[in-house]
Amino acid sequence: AKLSSVWNNMLRNAGPFREVQSTTDEQQPGYPMVIQRCLFGEKSIDFKLVFGGNGKVKGLFFLPADSKERYKLPAYYDSTKVSERSVIIENGPYRLPGTLTYPSKGRFFAAVVLVHGSGPNDRDESVGGTKIFKDLALGLATKGIAVLRYEKRTRIYRDKFTSRSDYTVEEETIQDAVAAAEWLQRDSLINPDRVYVLGHSLGAHLLPRIASGMRKKSAGYIALCPNARRLEELFVDQAKYIVALDGKQEKYQQLLDSLEREAGIIKGLHADSKDTLAHLSLPASYWIDLNRYDAFTAFREMKGPLYIMQGGRDYQVTTDDYKLWEEKLKGRKPTAMKLYPQLNHFFITGEGKSKPAEYNKSANFSETVLNDIYNWISKDVY
Numbered sequence: 387a388k389l390s391s392v393w394n395n396m397l398r399n400a401g402p403f404r405e406v407q408s409t410t411d412e413q414q415p416g417y418p419m420v421i422q423r424c425l426f427g428e429k430s431i432d433f434k435l436v437f438g439g440n441g442k443v444k445g446l447f448f449l450p451a452d453s454k455e456r457y458k459l460p461a462y463y464d465s466t467k468v469s470e471r472s473v474i475i476e477n478g479p480y481r482l483p484g485t486l487t488y489p490s491k492g493r494f495f496a497a498v499v500l501v502h503g504s505g506p507n508d509r510d511e512s513v514g515g516t517k518i519f520k521d522l523a524l525g526l527a528t529k530g531i532a533v534l535r536y537e538k539r540t541r542i543y544r545d546k547f548t549s550r551s552d553y554t555v556e557e558e559t560i561q562d563a564v565a566a567a568e569w570l571q572r573d574s575l576i577n578p579d580r581v582y583v584l585g586h587s588l589g590a591h592l593l594p595r596i597a598s599g600m601r602k603k604s605a606g607y608i609a610l611c612p613n614a615r616r617l618e619e620l621f622v623d624q625a626k627y628i629v630a631l632d633g634k635q636e637k638y639q640q641l642l643d644s645l646e647r648e649a650g651i652i653k654g655l656h657a658d659s660k661d662t663l664a665h666l667s668l669p670a671s672y673w674i675d676l677n678r679y680d681a682f683t684a685f686r687e688m689k690g691p692l693y694i695m696q697g698g699r700d701y702q703v704t705t706d707d708y709k710l711w712e713e714k715l716k717g718r719k720p721t722a723m724k725l726y727p728q729l730n731h732f733f734i735t736g737e738g739k740s741k742p743a744e745y746n747k748s749a750n751f752s753e754t755v756l757n758d759i760y761n762w763i764s765k766d767v768y
Contacts, residue, residue: 401427455515455748462753463524475536477565484536487523496580497532497570501563503587506541514745518732521751529760534570554675564599584608594684606691611703614710618649627701682714692721693762697729699740
């Protein structure tokens with residue numbers, strides 16, 4: 387009855403429902419969200435569904451459509467130098483659509499496979515007005531390096547995962563990253579000895595586990611803002627940061643308290659735990675697996691060149707994480723690290739405090755970082 391009342395009120399205020407214009411996914415700290423942009427009369431309205439840890443709807447809202455700008459191709463992309471082809475990354479019963487972007491002339495290229503951050507990402511890692519994986523692919527291919535990107539398993543096979551309570555990062559991320567890297571090593575255009583793995587955020591955090599799954603080792607690893615702290619801690623800190631921007635903490639205190647409680651439960655999960663519930667929208671098995679993972683030791687023991695890159699304005703994975711990596715990986719060779727003070731979580735330039743709304747702006751992956759990646763790969767600068 388309540389939903390019917392809200393719907394009828396929307397029809398009265400905005401006009402008749404005409405169509406669904408788009409459907410997108412977002413991952414807020416601990417809570418997935420589906421946003422349907424709907425046309426009522428002449429107005430676009432965002433219908434937002436927020437899901438709780440049990441997979442049930444936690445909240446629904448009708449809000450004026452966000453002013454999300456259309457993505458624009460980066461200025462550093464030269465279409466005359468780049469070719470693309472659609473590919474399928476097969477891994478057991480899973481078939482993931484992908485794109486191989488490569489220089490139009492030549493062959494036997496160095497190549498990079500891109501590994502997503504948390505959430506059911508597409509191959510471009512689209513967020514708001516940005517597509518940083520697409521930028522990386524087009525920019526590196528313009529310079530002479532091939533790039534493979536693919537749809538994340540949790541995006542293509544969403545229903546299989548929402549109904550499961552026993553998966554981990556192995557099924558969500560690692561297995562497909564290994565399959566994609568090994569696909570590149572077999573492709574006739576690619577130099578199998580020069581295949582690199584680039585991970586973003588959680589994908590970067592998991593690089594040692596990806597490395598251990600590869601039969602032929604990668605030529606090197608690029609970690610874009612890898613989290614050094616626990617994932618549930620990041621979720622809580624992100625929520626606190628966003629609430630502080632609003633300046634109305636009391637309004638969201640119940641949500642913050644809930645996140646804190648969930649994070650406390652997650653820290654206590656272990657292999658013998660009887661808990662089978664979802665916490666922060668992920669099953670207990672997911673957290674138990676991450677609790678066993680000693681990332682600092684894994685990175686120290688991982689063989690091969692490593693390049694860690696961090697944005698100074700990133701509020702999702704912060705400079706606190708970067709400092710921890712500096713401390714814990716001191717003496718690991720060969721390792722390069724670089725901090726970019728003006729960049730956010732998606733390596734996009736800005737000023738002042740980074741805010742979620744800036745992700746809606748059309749912007750591209752930093753050309754400076756792109757050039758640093760290219761130079762590191764092409765000249766073995768580490």
